[in-house]
Amino acid sequence: MGSIRIDVYDRNEYDIWFAAAPADATVKPAKTLRQWAQEQGADITYNLAWFNMVGKGNDQYGVIKGRTLQDLRCKGVMCGYGGTAERLTLDSGNYVSGVKVAIKDCVVQKGLTTSRVNACSRNMCGMLADGRYIHVQSSDGCTEDEVARYVNGKYTVALLLVQDAGGSTGMYRASDGYLFAPQKEGTNGRPVCSVVCIKAKNKKQEDSKVGKKVFIGVGHGGSDPGAAANGLVEKTVNLTMAQALCDELVRHGVEVRMSREKDENDTVAQEVSECNAYGPDLAVEVHNNAGGGKGFEAYIYPGSATGRKMAENIESEVKAIGQSSRGIKTSTGFMWVRSTKAPSVLLEGFFVDGADHTKFDTVAEQRAMGVAYAKGVLKTLGIAYVTPADEGAAVEKLQDAMDKVQKAAGLDNDTMGYLLAYEYGAELIYKLAAAVK
Numbered sequence: 262m263g264s265i266r267i268d269v270y271d272r273n274e275y276d277i278w279f280a281a282a283p284a285d286a287t288v289k290p291a292k293t294l295r296q297w298a299q300e301q302g303a304d305i306t307y308n309l310a311w312f313n314m315v316g317k318g319n320d321q322y323g324v325i326k327g328r329t330l331q332d333l334r335c336k337g338v339m340c341g342y343g344g345t346a347e348r349l350t351l352d353s354g355n356y357v358s359g360v361k362v363a364i365k366d367c368v369v370q371k372g373l374t375t376s377r378v379n380a381c382s383r384n385m386c387g388m389l390a391d392g393r394y395i396h397v398q399s400s401d402g403c404t405e406d407e408v409a410r411y412v413n414g415k416y417t418v419a420l421l422l423v424q425d426a427g428g429s430t431g432m433y434r435a436s437d438g439y440l441f442a443p444q445k446e447g448t449n450g451r452p453v454c455s456v457v458c459i460k461a462k463n464k465k466q467e468d469s470k471v472g473k474k475v476f477i478g479v480g481h482g483g484s485d486p487g488a489a490a491n492g493l494v495e496k497t498v499n500l501t502m503a504q505a506l507c508d509e510l511v512r513h514g515v516e517v518r519m520s521r522e523k524d525e526n527d528t529v530a531q532e533v534s535e536c537n538a539y540g541p542d543l544a545v546e547v548h549n550n551a552g553g554g555k556g557f558e559a560y561i562y563p564g565s566a567t568g569r570k571m572a573e574n575i576e577s578e579v580k581a582i583g584q585s586s587r588g589i590k591t592s593t594g595f596m597w598v599r600s601t602k603a604p605s606v607l608l609e610g611f612f613v614d615g616a617d618h619t620k621f622d623t624v625a626e627q628r629a630m631g632v633a634y635a636k637g638v639l640k641t642l643g644i645a646y647v648t649p650a651d652e653g654a655a656v657e658k659l660q661d662a663m664d665k666v667q668k669a670a671g672l673d674n675d676t677m678g679y680l681l682a683y684e685y686g687a688e689l690i691y692k693l694a695a696a697v698k
C-alpha cells in the first residue's frame with residue numbers, strides 16, 4: 262500500500278473554507294486558485310480534485326498550480342475565487358460533494374475501488390463524529406477501499422467523500438442545490454475543481470523571535486533600471502539599501518521578506534501581491550530619486566496613521582546621518598502605498614542625478630541609509646535598537662561558550678558549524694556550555 266496522510270482540524274481552532282473553479286473558463290485568469298487562497302490568508306491549501314500528483318499519463322496536470330480559471334461562476338453562482346469574497350464554509354448545509362461516499366456513519370461504503378488499476382493519488386475529505394474536519398491524501402498504490410478502511414480504523418468518521426474526477430467534484434451547497442463544479446473539461450484539458458483552505462485562528466508567528474514581520478519592496482530591477490546618473494543605477498542602489506535594512510531588522514529578531522534579493526524583474530504589482538500574501542506588520546518600499554533636486558522624501562497613503570508614524574521615525578533617523586528631508590508626502594498615485602494592506606511607506610533616499618548623490622555613492626554610505634531606515638522601522642515596531650557594539654560583546658560570549666562545548670565534547674569545526682547553523686543553535690550552545698561547567 263502507498264502512503265496515506267490524514268490531517269484533522271478542529272473548527273474552533275481553524276477557519277476552513279472552499280473555493281471552486283468554474284466549468285466554462287476560456288481565458289487565462291490573473292491567478293491560480295492557490296494564489297487566491299494565499300491572498301485570502303490560507304496557511305494550507307489542499308487540492309480536492311482527483312489528480313495524478315506525480316504527473317503521469319493524461320492527468321499530468323496534477324496539482325492546481327498553473328491551472329487557469331477566470332472566476333467561479335458555476336451554474337450562475339459566484340463563489341470565492343476571483344469574483345466575490347464569499348467563502349464557502351463546511352457545515353451541515355454545505356459540504357463537499359464527490360461522486361463517491363467513502364464512509365458514512367462509520368461504515369465503509371460499497372463501490373469503492375479495490376483494484377489498483379485506477380488508484381493514483383486521491384483526496385478525501387469530510388467530517389468526524391465530533392465535528393472536526395478530516396482531510397486525507399493518499400499516494401498512488403492505495404485503493405479507495407484501503408484508504409477508507411484505514412481511516413475508519415483510526416477515527417470515528419461521520420462522513421468521508423472521495424474526490425472524483427472532473428464534473429463530479431466540487432462544493433455542494435445544500436441550501437440552494439448548487440454544485441460548484443466544472444461540468445465539462447476545459448480547453449486545456451481537465452479543469453481544476455476546488456481547493457480547501459485552512460487557516461489557524463490567532464496564528465502564532467513562530468518564525469519571528471519578536472513576533473513582528475516586515476516586507477521590503479526593492480524598487481525596479483532586471484530590465485527596469487530605474488533612475489541612472491553619475492555612475493549610479495537606482496535598481497542596484499535600492500537593493501544595497503534594502504539589504505542593509507533587512508540585515509538590521511533580522512539582527513533584531515524581526516522576520517523579513519524582500520521582494521527581490523538580486524537583480525531581477527520585479528514589478529510593483531508583484532511586490533504588492535507578495536506583500537499582501539505575506540501579511541506583514543509594516544511594509545517599506547525602497548527607491549531613490551531623479552529629476553533634479555536633493556534630499557530624502559517619504560510617501561504614505563492619506564490617513565495612514567501608522568504609515569505616517571513610520572515615515573516620521575525614518576525621517577528623523579535619515580536626518581541624523583546628515584541627509585536633508587523634503588518631507589513626508591501623501592499619495593494615492595503610487596500603487597505601493599495605495600494597494601498594500603499593511604501600513605506602508607515609499608522611501609526616496611536621495612537624487613541619483615542631484616547634488617546629494619556624492620553622499621551616497623559608496624556601498625558603505627548606501628548601507629548607512631538602510632541602517633537609518635531600520636532604526637525608524639524598529640522604533641515604529643516598539644523594538645529598541647541594539648548597537649553593533651553590544652552585538653560584538655554577544656558574539657564574544659558565544660565564542661567562549663562554543664570553545665567550552667567544543668573542548669568538553671571533542672567536536673570538530675564542521676560539527677560546531679552545524680550546531681550554530683541550527684535555528685536555535687546559539688541557545689543550545691549556551692545551555693551545553695552551562696551543562697559542562
Ligand SMILES: [Zn+2]
Binds near residue numbers: 481549550
Ligand atoms: Zn524608483
